[in-house]
Each structure stands twice: as C-alpha cells, then as structure tokens.
Amino acid sequence: MTIPSEPIGSIPRSPELLGALAARESGQLGDAAFASVLDRAVRETIETQASLGATVVTDGEQRKPSFVTYPIAGSGNLSADGVVIPFADGHQRQLPCLTSGPFRYQEHAERYVRAARQCTNLPVKQAVIAPSALSLLYPASGIDGYSRENFLDDLADGAEADIRGCLDAGAHVVQLDFTEGRLSLKLDPSGQVLRDFVALNNRVLERFSESERARIGVHTCPGGDLDSTHSLDVDYADLLPALFRHTVGNFYLQLAGEPDPDRVLRVIADQLRPGIRVFVGVIDPIDPQVETAEEVRDRVLRAARCLPAEQLGTCDDCGFSPFADDQSTSRRTAFAKIRARLEGTALAADQLGVGFPAARNGQDAHQAAAVD
Template sequence: MTDPVAAHRHPPDVAFDGGDLDCGNGLLLLIRRHIDPLPRGGLLEIRSTEISVDEDLPAWCRLTGNELVSWTREKKQRSFLVCKGRLAERAPEAPAPRVMPAAAAAPAPARVPVEAPAIPPLAVMGIGSWPRPRWMIEAMHAYVEGRLSEQAFQETADDAVRLAIAAQEKAGVDVVTDGEQRRDSYASFVASRLDNCQLIPLTDLLPLVDHPEEFEAELRALDIPAGDVRHPAVFGRLARTRPLVAHEVDFARSATARPVKVALPGPYLLTRTMWMECVSDRAYDSREALAEDIVRVLRAELAELMDAGAALVQFDEPVLSEVVFSGAKSKRSFMCGALSESLAPAHELAFARDLLNAVLDGAPRHRTAVHVCRGNWTPDERVALAGSYAPLVDMLAKVRVGAYLLEMCTPRAGEMEILKTLPDDARIGVGVVNQKDPQIEDVAAVAARIQHAIALFGRERVLLHPDCGFATFADNPICCTPAAQDKLAAIAAAARQFA
C-alpha cells in the first residue's frame, strides 16, 4: 500500500466509522452496505482504528476491482478513501452524487383479488428456476452493481420470462413458473427486495468463516463462482415495503393463460441463511427474533400472492436435508448457509415445522406447497446429500401444507413408499426426471415412475415435476434450456398415458 497522505485530495460522497472492527468481524459487510448504492466512480471514506485494516483493505480492493485512492493516519485513527471501480470513471465535471437513505414506500393500493385456476391431477410443472439467457445474467450483474437502471432491468427480465414461459408451454406443462429470471438464486434474491437487507458477494464473507481456506476450496470443488454468487446480510430490522415475488406473478399471468406457480424460500431456510452473529446480532438478539420478522414478511407476501392469483405458492426448504443428512460429513453443504447456526436435528426440525406453520396459518391450504431436495448446486451426484425421507417424514406430516413437491427420481432420495405416511388429504408431487442427468429420460421409464406413484397415492393426489429446478443459481445452471424443455416434454408425454 502507498504511504499515508496528510489529507484526501477528493471529498467522499459517503463516509462511515468502522471503529475497531476488522475485516473478519463485519467491517467488509459495512463497507459493502455503503459502497453498493454508489455509482461507478463514487467515493467512500472508511474510518477505522483497527491496525489490521492497513493490509486487509488494499487486498479487498484488489480482489473486488475497486481502487484505494488514498489513506491518512493520525495516531490510532485511520481514514481510507475507496473508489467504487476506478477513479478514472468519475466524471470531474459532475456534481458529487448523494446517497440518500431509502424513504419508506407509499402503501400499495389494495388489490382486487384474482381467482386462481385449479390445478388438475397429474399436473406437469417445473419446480421453479429455468436457465437464464446470457444477456439476462449480464443484466442482473449490471443491475446489482448499479450499472443498469431498475426499469431497464425489469424490461430485460420481462423478455427472459416470456421465453421461459414459451419453452414450458411448448414442452406441454399444465402449470408454468416465470423461471425465476429476475433472481440471482432461488433464495438470496430476497435480500434485494427487503429493507435493511443486502446481497453481499461470497468473497466478502470468507473472512467470517472459521476456516476460510477450506471453505474457499469447497466452493471451487462445487463449481460455485464465489465472486458472482451473493449472500444475504441483515443490517437492521427487516421490513417489507414492496413485494418479494408478487410482481413476478403479475407479469407471468399476463404472459400465459395457464395456472402460475411461484416459489419462495421457506422461513427456516431464510433464517438459517440470514443469521450471522457478527452482523445480524446488531439488529436481533437471537435467530428466533430474526425468524419472527421473517415469518411476518412471508405471511404478508403469501396473502398478496393469494390475491394476485397464484395457483400454487411453493416454499423451498432444502436445508432440511442438511439437518438430517450431513452429520457424517466433515463439511457443511453450500446450500444451507455455512455461516449460520445449527443445533441438534430434533430441535432444528421442530423449529422449521413451527416456522412453516406460522407462515401457512390461515392460507388456502390447497394452494400451498413445500419443496425438499438434497442440494442442486452441482450436477455431480457424488457431492450432493443422500438419504431417504425417513428422518423427515414425521416432521413434514405436521406441516399444514396442501402439497409436498419432493425429489424422488435420483437414487439419493430413497424409496417412494416412505411417503405413504404423509397426510391423506395432501397432494404428493413426485420428481420423475433428474435435472442433474444430462441424458433425457425415456418416456416409458417416466411413465413407470408415474404408475408407481398412482399405485401408492391415487391418481387424484399425484403431481409431476423434475427433482429440482433447472438453474438454482443464475451463474451456475444445472442444465441448458433445450435439455430442460426436453425433460419437461418427457414428463408431459408420459402423463398423457394416464389421462
């Protein structure tokens, strides 16, 4: 790092005092909170009394492509001036940008409830995500980094949603999703829609892990692009002043005449993902207190989705598999939030059950679902978790939900017969193709799986889908669009044999 100067030559646009925090104890998260809203060329002043920042901050700047413009030191007090991007990107004639605190959004006008179409027996549907076109991924990064306006991003996403829905319709599905085209992943996107929550690149979180070198190596082994994938960080009390996904349903319904399903991260998943003691505990005393606000947010969202005409609202809770299947593993799986707290399995399952029931309470049961799988971040079946539903089925049976959409095609999921103990008045969604397998399933093999499900649960209760989504993470899709379409088409062709 260059020598300190007597004073910065450029005035900062935003400044904050990090006190004695070091980069491994939350300082990087506070930096990200203040620098992300700045335009390219914006200047952030960071005040600190922690000596280790002298070395760690320049390294972070090099890693993230930001420029350390200058720094000052007077006794213990240090001041670092960081430019978002390069200083050369700052227009000298332009007035210094001002970053204003977000104003509370005006209350949205009351919706006129839309009647949702019924979902027939043996309905074919995707789980949620669909591969994004390269231009959609580029727009997503540009939007998050402040290089693309909200309007331009939404218009780009509209085009991507139209393509995703058209592909599903061509495949012959009965229920469509918008392909989660506006999301960076199936869960973390929520941070970009909630107040006092923000998406942070995984590279910023490495200092918070007990063994960052091991965690970084694990991400590489799982093909996780740590510089592109972002993680939610909570900086204050969560508030919902705009929809999380209701706007997705609004647009999807305008683009199709078929029933629309939408997926939301479940309350247990969000609690596990968002609770990081070094950050979250500044706003919440415990993860249980955080969970109360997450439940409140999801209940409000669910009510709006019902009014918006969503035929099925699915809550994703793949982290339940980590609770019961990862005990023998030396490392946690990426999907479950390696930075979060987890207690004994019995405690975690009861906690998850109570959170789900609190969200679902009072909602039309037949329009709700829960999805469980064993990880969908890599096509390598050897890496994902494995185990039957035996340790989960009792807990799932106590969740007051209308449908269970479950991974079943992969041998890692165990025997379908175990699901017989789920409530008789709930529908059973059966994964009949494996999105991780590049080969397109034979229609006869898919039909055999459907026949087995009908024999176990009865035709009226069965729903059909892949084991999981086709592109859980925008930057790391499991398969390509043609394969995704062909796999859904195989399910639809097999389902027609039982019409």
C-alpha cells in the same frame, strides 16, 4: 380424476438475459434496457412451456438473483459471511448474515406473479423461499438490541406477506422451497434444527385458512446446483416424517435422483394423509441425459403402486438453475426434460385409466423451436 404435473421453479436463463446480467453488472446496460430483456425472457420461458403442453407454468425465476436471496437483495444490513453450504463436488454457496435489525423483505414474489400473468392465461405457479431458510441469516452470536425472537417475529410477518401477496395476485399455487430441510439433518443429526424449521414454517402457515393452505405446498430436495447436491447422502426416512407435518395441501418431493426410490415411496405412503397431494419427482435436472417419455411413465407407474392416483402428481426433482450463475444445464436440455415429464405423465395417466389435464390451445400455443 387427473394426475397433474407441475414445474418446480427455475429454468436456465436465456442467452440474451445472461449477457444482459453481465452488461448490467459492468455498468454497460441501463435499468430500462435491462427490464426489457427481463420481460422478453419471462415471456419466452412461459410461451415455450405452453408449447410443450404444460397446464401450469412458472416464470422460470428469470427475475430472481437466486431462489434464496430474492427477498433481501439490496438490504443495507447484511454482510457476506453467513452460513456456508458445502456441495458434494467441493463447491460452496454462502448465505448473507444479518448485521443489525430490523429484518425486512425488500422484494415480494407477488411482483413476479403479476408480471407472469400478463404473458399467459395458464395457471401460474410461484415458488417462494421458506422462512426456515431465511432464519439462517440471524447470526449465532446474536445482535445487540435485536433479539432472535424479534427477528423471528419480523421474519414471520414478511413471509406471510410474501405468500399472501402471491395468492392475492392469483397464483395457482405457492410453493415453499425447503431444500434446507434435508441439509439440516446433515448439520444436526439429532433433528432438532429440522423440527425448529418445521415449527417456524407452520407458525406462518397457521395464519392462512384451510382453503388457502390447499393452494400452498412445500418442496424438498437435496440441493441441485452446478450439477451437484448438498445432502443426497441424508436418509429420506429421517426427513419425511417431519416434512409431512407441514400444514399444506401439496408436497413436491425429489425422487428421480434417489438411489432407492421404491423404499422412499414406501416411507411416503406411511406418511400420507387425506386431503393432500404428493408430486413425485420424475425428472433429474442434474443428469445430463434427457429422460424419455417411457422412462417417466414407468416412474409414475412405480409411484402409483404405493400412492393413490387421486393423491398423486408429478414434478421435476428441483429447479434447473437456482442461482443466476448456474449454467450447468442448457435451456434446450431443460425444456426437453420438461417435455418428457409432461408426455410421460400423460402416458402413465392413460395406462392407469385416469385423466391428464388438457393443454390449452389458442394464444398460449407457440412453437418450441430456438429455445437454446
């Protein structure tokens, strides 16, 4: 028995990649040169995680314009005036809006998995956007000749292909990003939107076998963008019962940034069922202070007082840089926090008398210097 530890997804882009993104936007960098920079950024991101002792890695979402919109980048039937997401510090993010049918994925995350696996022998985790988030693209006023029902049919097909492609490409686990879950309760306190979200996600998940769903998970957090959140003030107890209705094998739950983690853990324990694993957040990506391994250890031990060790894992609360323009956390800080997560989880596992997955040596071991 071991306590696994996994990343959530995004890691701040490398300085070289940020410069290349700006140069490409201004027309000063061609596609071939940009692709070369992307490849280096992915390889460096994966190699650095390996050097820290990670046993599961991601590509850090170096290739994604954002964790939400990667499937629709380049679509010709979108406008910019979609749903507005307000954050606590006053800044906003706005989703696109579908202007006509049909809805089609332009990009599938399978490509990210295949590229990442070229860089490592370690298991590769892939985050995908939940279909519930993309359902927000359909306008409330409707679209002539393209009903919401038609849209949801096309969305479900696209989401299934996105997940299945990643599994077939050899992803260790596919994680549905479900940050809109907690936000939905802020927009609709009745919980009906949340229930609709879960039903839509399960409509896609039911297309997979039980063994495939064991390699699928759902991540929830109150948002984490530019060092701010959009729904931390929503009570977790209102979200978790619906969240755990997802028919997946893994749940990744923000916890380090919660004001009362013990209360949340008791709610999680009430929702726990056999055959699932709960990865609790032990790192707060929007806190500039780097956690110590001992702080992480204590967070894991606190969780183990409520949750069986055989159903427990650890993760970061959320991604470190979900949008390409989010530079609020440095790359060096993110990797320092990842190191603390891994070392602290290992300390807790040792104290609990259970294992921690051993890091691989050889070609995946690299020095962690000069990551900023």
